Amino acid sequence: MKRLAVLSSFTAIVISIIGQLRGMLDDSYAVGNAWFVGVLAGLITLLIFNDSQEMTKSYIISSSTILGILGVGFLYFPAALINILIAFKLTKKKREGNFLIRKEKMW
Structure with missing residues (x-):
């Protein structure tokens, strides 16, 4: 999961900066600098x-995805897809953890 998080943040930062340098992201696209919002979402x-805690991690991933899509738009989708994979892994860990806790309480 750490590799996915680094890949997602690197993808978000690079795509946002390249979008700004190539003129795909303009100041009129969103309030303020849109590329900065994409970089912030990557960070x-x-x-x-x-x-x-897995619950807090899932909130962080969700807010990063929402902020990136709102700020950068369609350019953020590769990083958003990686964030969705991370969210699935976090929910799987959370479910396994809850199952183990319940199983221990039963005995």
Whole structure:
């Protein structure tokens, strides 16, 4: 999952900067600099390394995906797809963790 998070943040940052340099993202596209919002969303993805709870990690990934799509638009979709894969892995971990806790309580 760490590799996916780094790949997602790197993809978001690079795509946002390239979109700004090539003129695909313009200041009239969104309020402020749209490329900066994409870079910020990529950096937010890296915050999942600091937290240990899966629920908080899923909120961070969700907010990063939403912020990136709102800021950069269709250019953010490769990074958003990677974020969705990370979210699926987090929900799988959360379900496995809850199952193990319930199983231990039964015995």
